[in-house]
Amino acid sequence: MNFDLTSEQSMIKRTIREFAEEEVAPGAIERDKTKQFPTEIFKKLGELGMLGLPFPEEYGGAGADTVSFAIVTEELSKACASTGITYSAHISLGGAPINLFGTEEQKQRYLTPICTGESLGAFGLTEPNAGSDAGGTQTTAKEENGEYIINGSKCFITNASYANHLAMTAITGEQNGIKEITAIIVPTDAPGFKVIDNYEKMGLNASNTTELVMDNVRVPVENLLGKKGEGFKQFLITLDGGRIGIGAMAVGVAQAAYERALQYAQERKQFGKSLSKFQAIQFKLADMAMKIELARNMVYKAAWLKDQGRPFSKEASMCKLYASEIAMQVADQAVQIHGGYGYMREYEVERYMRDAKLLEIGEGTSEVQRMVIARLIGC
Ligand SMILES: Cc1cc2nc3c(=O)[nH]c(=O)nc-3n(C[C@H](O)[C@H](O)[C@H](O)COP(=O)(O)OP(=O)(O)OC[C@H]3O[C@@H](n4cnc5c(N)ncnc54)[C@H](O)[C@@H]3O)c2cc1C
Known part of the structure; x- marks a missing residue:
């Protein structure tokens, strides 16, 4: 078993992380306030070749794999979940059904503008x-x-x-x-x-x-x-892929919340010590780190299975369910670790909590994921 990313996946990760830190994260608080759509960011993502990432090169895509798509979605969501959901829906809900079920002519006509960014996918x-x-x-x-x-x-x-x-x-x-x-x-x-x-x-x-x-x-x-x-069947297949996107988004939001909480706990002093020296806070951070590790492994496994052409519905549902629920828990604990400051917008953790909630609802609620998993394990 090999847990290392391939050189292509590592290169995509480096590129998107740098882009997310420099171009996406700085305006996230402001966009949350003004509700301004990240148009410029998507123009640049198009220039970076990210908008057709997993689609075939003949339609303007980059021919990358689902693991790479998950990495990009995670990194964007870590910086700004609004950007992350826009990207995830563009690829996995907008482009994917046309790529999977479209005729050659439909792909030329409708998938190509999605890959180039001329149109977003919906x-x-x-x-x-x-x-x-x-x-x-x-x-x-x-x-x-x-x-x-x-x-x-x-x-x-x-x-x-x-x-x-x-x-x-x-x-x-x-x-x-x-x-x-x-x-x-x-x-x-x-x-x-x-x-x-x-x-x-x-x-x-x-x-x-x-x-x-x-x-x-x-x-x-x-x-x-x-x-x-066959529309219903096609959309169920599409949603299987989409759930990997939501799982990846959840890992990104959870990672952002955890990093903020860890840094804050190291810096903030009460009773003469950093918060990170109190066992009650250490245990919260340890649980957060462990849950994120597990969620990311689940997302990568579902993506890997999809890339191998193997059945992945159960794993996609499980990773979406687990990652979205832990994203909510981690964001909640990140606010808690920040105390009153966590309730203030400028510390960002309250935004992670508001953004994370959608992940338990969209592309099949947690209840629906449990129904899907129950069916797939033979209940
Ligand atoms: C920000 C956002 C973006 C979205 N983007 C898209 C999009 O791009 N395209 C798209 O098509 N949709 C999109 N959705 C819709 C989303 O997928 C639905 O909101 C979701 O599937 C739940 O449907 P509902 O809101 O009608 O809730 P309901 O189905 O009415 O569910 C309400 C509650 O009842 C529970 N429930 C329902 N049935 C059962 C049952 N049988 N057993 C137990 N509990 C049950 C649910 O789990 C939930 O808790 C988006 C939603 C949001 C909020």
């Missing part, structure tokens, strides 16, 4: 009445004269304001009383398509989270992604 599954139960989709796509006419709405969709197109699920028919759910690629500038960027969020303030409204949106039937009626 993915439309969740609806007001279809969250954990994504099969409850109510959006419809009626076929008529070589077109799909789409009506309905989606909620909580990441990146849609910056996407030229996105894949979404819609009902295209019914078979034996069961809804036929199909994935369709929809250009966001199509007449009748509205992207609403109006949410007031708890955290991830600089990320773009939108509502989509489709009112008689017409797209040619060639925009069908994969096979008719």
Whole structure:
């Protein structure tokens, strides 16, 4: 067993860490306050070749592996989780389904601009009445004269304001009383398509989270992604990969919180000693370090299995569940170690706590992950 990164993975890690420290971290507090989307950062990530990282070179990607994607997501999230979620959704929810299920023409047309950064990637599954139960989709796509006419709405969709197109699920028919759910690629500038960027969020303030409204949106039937009626299955496969992204984000946020807490505990003196000399604080930090180590190993293992072409659904679900829950615990303890200062924005740990909460919710809540794992272990 080899736990070392390859030379390519190490090089990507060095590059993205330097970029994250110099370009992403400095504005994170300000962006959290102003809710300003990190447009410039994404322009630069495009120039660095990070926006098509795991996709084939013929579409402008870098042909790197999933472990590298996890490393980049972790490092960006450590500096700014809003940047991390934007990146993770761009790759694993926006680009991945087109790469996995698209025709050659669709990849040329829709994956290439994602790889170059001309469009950010987005993915439309969740609806007001279809969250954990994504099969409850109510959006419809009626076929008529070589077109799909789409009506309905989606909620909580990441990146849609910056996407030229996105894949979404819609009902295209019914078979034996069961809804036929199909994935369709929809250009966001199509007449009748509205992207609403109006949410007031708890955290991830600089990320773009939108509502989509489709009112008689017409797209040619060639925009069908994969096979008719297989949209639900395709999105479940997409979410398996996405969960590695959320796991990596969680490791990044937890690592940032832990490093802040360790440094603070070494510097802050009470009762004539550094906080780090009190066993109660040492044990908190030891637990934080151990949980992060385990979460990162779980994320890398799931990514590695995916790269080997082996089954990875269970490991992806486990790493997402564990990493997101420990990110919340670590951020909470980091605030605790900072005492009253931890409650203040400038110490950043309160932001980590607000940002971490989404990781237990998005791409399948913790409850849903436990349901997935239970199914996969044969319950
Ligand atoms: C910031 C943000 C970004 C997002 N980005 C995207 C995106 O890009 N694309 C996209 O499609 N979606 C996105 N989502 C949606 C996200 O995936 C959903 O919010 C999530 O899947 C949960 O769905 P819900 O919010 O409808 O909650 P619900 O499904 O209503 O769940 C509410 C609660 O009930 C629990 N619950 C539900 N069913 C069960 C059950 N059977 N057993 C036990 N407990 C259950 C849940 O675990 C949860 O605790 C995003 C959400 C947020 C907040």
